[in-house]
Structures are given as structure tokens and as C-alpha cells.
Amino acid sequence: xxxxxxxxxxxxxxxxxxxxxxxxxxxxxxxxxxxxxxxxxxxxxxxxxxxxxxxxxxxxxxxxxxxxxxxxxxxxxxxxxxxxxxxxxxxxxxxxxxxxxxxxxxxxxxxxxxxxxxxxxxxxxxxxxxxxxxxxxxxxxxxxxxxxxxxxxxxxxxxxxxxxxxxxxxxxxxxxxxxxxxxxxxxxxxxxxxxxxxxxxxxxxxx
Numbered sequence: 620x621x622x623x624x625x626x627x628x629x630x631x632x633x634x635x636x637x638x639x640x641x642x643x644x645x646x647x648x649x650x651x652x653x654x655x656x657x658x659x660x661x662x663x664x665x666x667x668x669x670x671x672x673x674x675x676x677x678x679x680x681x682x683x684x685x686x687x688x689x690x691x692x693x694x695x696x697x698x699x700x701x702x703x704x705x706x707x708x709x710x711x712x713x714x715x716x717x718x719x720x721x722x723x724x725x726x727x728x729x730x731x732x733x734x735x736x737x738x739x740x741x742x743x744x745x746x747x748x749x750x751x752x753x754x755x756x757x758x759x760x761x762x763x764x765x766x767x768x769x770x771x772x773x774x775x776x777x778x779x780x781x782x783x784x785x786x787x788x789x790x791x792x793x794x795x796x797x798x799x800x801x802x803x804x805x806x807x808x809x810x811x812x813x814x815x816x817x818x819x820x821x822x823x824x825x826x
Contacts, residue, residue: 620650622654623696623697624642625712626658627658627711627712629711636700636776641786641790641793645793646797658715678719678722680718683715684722687719691728697760698734699733701738703739706747707746720754728760731761733762736789737771748769
């Protein structure tokens with residue numbers, strides 16, 4: 620079992636990474652592999668609604684989104700992390716997730732446990748946290764909680780070290796993810812089948 624942790628911060632080893640590292644270390648301690656993927660500092664294009672991904676082959680941009688789509692079957696869970704920008708997650712991460720889930724990730728990640736982690740100096744964490752969880756909630760993923768909302772506070776990674784409750788929340792989250800994955804494995808061994816979904820029905824409010 621292995622979990623992919625995606626760091627959307629432009630700082631590779633900043634506050635967000637420190638929170639994700641706490642999750643990763645605790646997953647490893649509970650027998651679950653973990654890999655942190657940093658999205659880097661380069662341009663991250665937005666989805667331009669070209670719909671070419673619906674014909675197969677992933678996103679038309681052919682960047683880290685497609686690289687992650689090609690590898691996602693190697694993972695059993697996902698955690699995404701972001702700094703808080705103006706009360707929400709940063710644009711780099713949301714642009715990545717918009718294209719990732721729309722161009723194939725929604726189907727590939729069905730049934731996975733998912734969780735989000737946010738870091739902020741003072742406020743806006745809860746709003747950013749809820750925004751990120753929407754990706755999982757619309758894709759038949761199982762959102763994993765913790766003892767508090769998944770947030771750490773500080774201006775630097777060294778500040779986060781002093782956020783004892785925040786880091787404990789990360790460890791508890793990781794324990795819950797590990798338990799969920801092991802419970803899923805035990806269910807499969809016991810012959811409990813995963814849900815089989817109906818073909819999706821799409822409507823809008825004009826008709």
C-alpha cells in the first residue's frame with residue numbers, strides 16, 4: 620500500500636511540506652508507503668475546457684498532470700497540501716487538480732481515501748481545507764478526517780515545528796488513512812465487493 624502526497628506550495632521545503640512530511644513519516648511507521656510529489660515553481664496552466672482529454676490520452680498540455688495520471692494506479696490513497704492564499708488554496712494546486720481529475724483522475728481515484736492539508740500564518744485555513752475536499756467528495760473518494768481540521772500554523776517550517784497540535788493532527792490523520800487502507804484490504808480479503816456504480820446522469824437547471 621502506498622499514498623501519494625502532493626505539495627502545491629512554491630516552496631519545496633516550507634510549511635506545507637513540513638505538514639506532509641509528518642503525515643508521510645507516520646504512514647511509513649504504520650506500514651504504508653508514502654511519496655511526496657512537489658509541483659515545482661514552473662507555470663501551471665489552467666483547464667481551458669477544450670475537452671480533448673475526453674477523447675483519451677490525458678490532458679492536452681502533457682505536463683506533470685499526465686505524468687501523475689500515468690502513475691496514479693501505483694497508489695492507494697492521496698493527500699494534497701497547500702498554503703492558504705486569500706482564504707483558499709493556491710492557484711498552482713487547484714489548476715493541477717482541476718486538470719488531473721477532469722482528464723482521468725476522477726475515474727482512477729474512485730474508492731481511494733483522500734485528505735487535504737493546509738498551512739497558514741493565521742487565518743483562512745478552514746475555507747481552504749473545505750475547498751480542497753470538494754475534489755474528493757465529487758469523485759467517489761472517501762475523505763479521511765483527523766482529531767481537528769488538517770491545518771498547521773506558522774510563517775516558516777521552523778514555526779510549524781512549534782505547532783504541537785497541528786503536527787499531532789497530521790499524525791492522527793496518517794493513522795486514520797493507514798487504518799482505512801488496511802480495512803479496505805481486509806474487506807477485499809473477506810469477499811466484500813466495492814460498489815458498482817450506475818452510469819452517470821448529467822442534468823442542468825434549464826431542463
